[in-house]
Amino acid sequence: MESLSRRSFLRKIALAGATALGPGIVGAGQIYEGSKIVEAERVYRGGPAIIVDGKVIQPRREVPVICETDVLVVGGGCAGVMSALAAARTGAKVTLVERYGCFGGLWTAGLVLIVLATHVEADQGLKKCVRGIGDELLNRLLKIKGGIINQGPGMRDPTSDPEATKYVMAEMLSEAGVDILLNSWVTNAVMEGNSIEGILFESKAGCHAVKAKVVVDASGDGDVFGAAGAEHVRHIHRIGLVHRLGNVDRIAASKSGDKRSSPNLSSNTPLPSVRWVNMQGPQGDCLDIRTLTQCELDGRRAVWEKLKKIQQTPGREQVFMLDTASQLGIRASRTLTGLHEVTFDETMANKKYADVVAIGGAYAFVGNRACQIPYRALVPLKIDNLLATGRCVAADNLMLNYTRLIGPCLVTGHAAGTAAALAVDSKCRPRDADVAKLQRLLKAQGAYLG
Amino acid sequence: MSNRIFAGNPSSRRLARVSALLAIGLVAWLWPAAWRYVLPALSPHVAVCSAVSLRFASMLFLLSAPMLFLMILRHRFWCRHLCPVGLITETCGKLRRGRKVDDERHTIGKHIRIPSSTGRFLALASLGGSVVGYPLFLWADPLALFSGFCTFSQASAVGLAIVILISIASPGLWCSRICPLGGTQDLMVRLARPNTRGSRNTEVSQRRIFLAAALGAVFSALIPADVLARKRHLRPPGTVDETALKGGCIRCGNCTRSCPSGIIEPSVDSRDVAGFLVPRLKFSRTDYCLEDCNRCGHACPTGVIRPLPLRDKNRHVIGIARIDLSECLLTMDAECGVCVPRCPHGAIVEQFSRQSYTTTLKVIAEKCNGCGACVGICPTKVVTVEAV
Incomplete structure (x- = not known):
């Protein structure tokens, strides 16, 4: 801003804003509905951005508030859906904002499919850790043909069908009476001092605000607490693009020769002819748009190259590409700096927290151990009326490889939703919520807290 | 005199020793960090031989100075009044009914006679060996044995158990004739105060001193190098080379005690006999050699695990x-x-x-x-x- 004094800058901004004080409207007017022209819904953009001294300046304007709610959940992935369901069932008025047209996030659109860390091995067989709403969801998937495999007594770490999961999640949210906004990309936080009052999101209808008493950041990337200025840690991690292969039941095993030299067709899915193939991908900053774009392009090319090789293998000519994930497999981007950080050392020491609100099951690197996550890992240091959940809860750079799994996300999601509703009900900040009461509520909702 | 190691008033001696042990216990209670390491470092036998063999003396070396003066001033005072192993051997010696306290034997069984100069020979052979880098009998130091006994689960109780067996079979034999720390005292007194009673009783000719040391040196030099140098295990950070480690380590267990991760354990490996009870590393699910710790090096009384500053310790390649x-x-x-x-x-x-x-x-x-x-x-x- 070297060529622009503060005074002249403000004047120009004011000029730019003057055209659009009050909700800025572009494209308002008329619309064809069949053969008739009717009055159109307004698109709120506040006017186009303008060039001032070679710089692109956004118009300053009032943003229309689309709704006011008790609990606003940002992100409709597994943690967000759990949060919305939990908050609604606890009695709060809930709005859920999701950037895509479906629910499940990386589980469904990201084709992760396998729900890891659900159980631990105990003396009398398997002990379930992911209970409550998460388990209810998994059991509802079981009622759908081809909905889920490895779910039920004596089985662990189920794999679900993405379409069935999207459907069941939407059904459950509708049943709970959650107000849903799809295809809405949350872009900013609305702050008053250190307290978050709502969010801004962009959609085809322009920019809107949602006001809320408590905001749950289930965006995975921590977009809300990032925008709100909460302290957090950023991570570089592998970015993959997973895919599914079809017709694997038509593989002529007799022709395929040496098993080890043939391409890896990874793991089973509920669909008998379909296999799911993981991808690690290159390490990168998941908040950098050039990186993300490159990963989409390179990942897709790599998947197709791999498929060509499979199809060239004798006996595997019939294998085809069913689909690639609609979104990149982002493993870690931001984690909250919470009141407490889940650390590898504490987990290994089987640390029991007085404020435990979620317990995940066994997983490779933590071993056969039920891992506790305290309420404080969801609460930001400074920002009020905000809770983090899912992948971006406070965890060190080892334990984030655990908290990012679907199993732990289901339980932290449940905890955050109930906590948010409790805070609204008790008219207090989430950080001041009565943890004992929260634990009683969670237990009443079926959650396992040790 | 030298044969009557337990001469004097037995009850007053016992009182002194028990008080000494209690004092150790008290220090242990008040100052747990330090007591665990100082015991083996008190021995001048360990300090001198390890310093010679490694051409290096750690700060713990200074801890042996008080006993060195005590040795010269009051011959065998340490043995009679303070040594914890002495208390154990004397108690064991009385286990057989009808045996008088001062009924000392000079044989193991009936026939194997142990010459009175054995301890002196062991001390000299260690010193001779340490000149060529391999102090032969450093591990037999009583304080090392006692310290090791306090540390290790089963393995190193072996050394002290042998001492106890010897003491039951032949009371007083270990202390008066075999103990290399006792032998060191005899030699020190002879060297520093040639005409006192203690020194006359422990007369050794110059020739023999030279012979014992030379024998130790030659024997150490003759040990096949590949037997000692063969590295089978991971060693604590900062350890000297395998040969020096296997010779210079007194198996006191200080490193094991000092390690906050608990990854240092005494090696028991039939394929590495020379490295018996020498510390080795064993990693577990959460325990590894911490980047902010160099305690084992500072706890080692002999310096085979060098007291490296943190930076250097982290650069030392364990594997x-x-x-x-x-x-x-x-x-x-x-x-x-x-x-x-x-x-x-x-x-x-x-x-x-x-x-x-x-x-x-x-x-x-x-x-x-x-x-x-x-x-x-x-x-x-x-x-x-x-x-x-």
Whole structure:
């Protein structure tokens, strides 16, 4: 801003804003509905951005508030859906904002499919850790043909069908009476001092605000607490693009020769002819748009190259590409700096927290151990009326490889939703919520807290 | 005199020894960090021989000075009034009914006669051996035996058990004739106060002194180098080379006690007899050689684990991590790679191939010091640290 004094800058901004004080409207007017022209819904953009001294300046304007709610959940992935369901069932008025047209996030659109860390091995067989709403969801998937495999007594770490999961999640949210906004990309936080009052999101209808008493950041990337200025840690991690292969039941095993030299067709899915193939991908900053774009392009090319090789293998000519994930497999981007950080050392020491609100099951690197996550890992240091959940809860750079799994996300999601509703009900900040009461509520909702 | 090691008023001696033991206990209680390490370092026998063999003396070396003066001023006062092993042997000696306290024997069984100069010979042979780098009988020092006994679960009770057996069979024999620390005292008194009673009783000719030391040196030099130098195990950070370690380590267990991770254990390996009870590292799921710790080096009374500053200790290569990529989850496109953030030295990196679009892991040899953090966290147990 070297060529622009503060005074002249403000004047120009004011000029730019003057055209659009009050909700800025572009494209308002008329619309064809069949053969008739009717009055159109307004698109709120506040006017186009303008060039001032070679710089692109956004118009300053009032943003229309689309709704006011008790609990606003940002992100409709597994943690967000759990949060919305939990908050609604606890009695709060809930709005859920999701950037895509479906629910499940990386589980469904990201084709992760396998729900890891659900159980631990105990003396009398398997002990379930992911209970409550998460388990209810998994059991509802079981009622759908081809909905889920490895779910039920004596089985662990189920794999679900993405379409069935999207459907069941939407059904459950509708049943709970959650107000849903799809295809809405949350872009900013609305702050008053250190307290978050709502969010801004962009959609085809322009920019809107949602006001809320408590905001749950289930965006995975921590977009809300990032925008709100909460302290957090950023991570570089592998970015993959997973895919599914079809017709694997038509593989002529007799022709395929040496098993080890043939391409890896990874793991089973509920669909008998379909296999799911993981991808690690290159390490990168998941908040950098050039990186993300490159990963989409390179990942897709790599998947197709791999498929060509499979199809060239004798006996595997019939294998085809069913689909690639609609979104990149982002493993870690931001984690909250919470009141407490889940650390590898504490987990290994089987640390029991007085404020435990979620317990995940066994997983490779933590071993056969039920891992506790305290309420404080969801609460930001400074920002009020905000809770983090899912992948971006406070965890060190080892334990984030655990908290990012679907199993732990289901339980932290449940905890955050109930906590948010409790805070609204008790008219207090989430950080001041009565943890004992929260634990009683969670237990009443079926959650396992040790 | 020298044969009457337990002469004098037995009850007053016992009182002194028990008080000494209680004093150790009291210090242990008040100052737990220090007491665990000082006991073996009190011995001048250990201090001198290890300093000569390593051409290096750690700060703990100074701890032996008080006993050195005591030895010269009051011959065998330590043995009679303070030595914890002396208390044990004397008590054991009285186990047989009808035996008088001063009924000392000079034989093991009926026929194997132990000459009165054995302890002196052992001390001299150790000194001679340490000149060529391998102090032969350093491990037989009573304070090392006692300290080791306090540390190790089963293995090193062996040394003290043998001493106890000797004492039951032949009371007083260990203390008066075999103990190399006793022998050291005899020699020191002779050297410093040639005409006192104690020194006359422990008369040894110059020739014999020379012969004993030379014998120790020759014998040490003759031990096949490959037997000693063969490295079978990972050693604590900062250890000297294998030969010096196996000779110079008194098996006192200070390093084991000092390690906050509990990864230092006495080695018991039939294929490494020379390294019996020498410390080795064993990593567990969470325990590895911490990057902010160098306690073992500062606890070692002989200096075979050198007291390196933290920076140098972290640069000391214990071994190097090896990842068996054929069984590595990440290399098989499964979710893992936790060894990468686990490594405190940034020595494990992901290697992404744009060609095959796969990720594999690589250990950067220059950064890896073999601390073992990656070993425990690997879910498929394919990471090991190999000795170099």
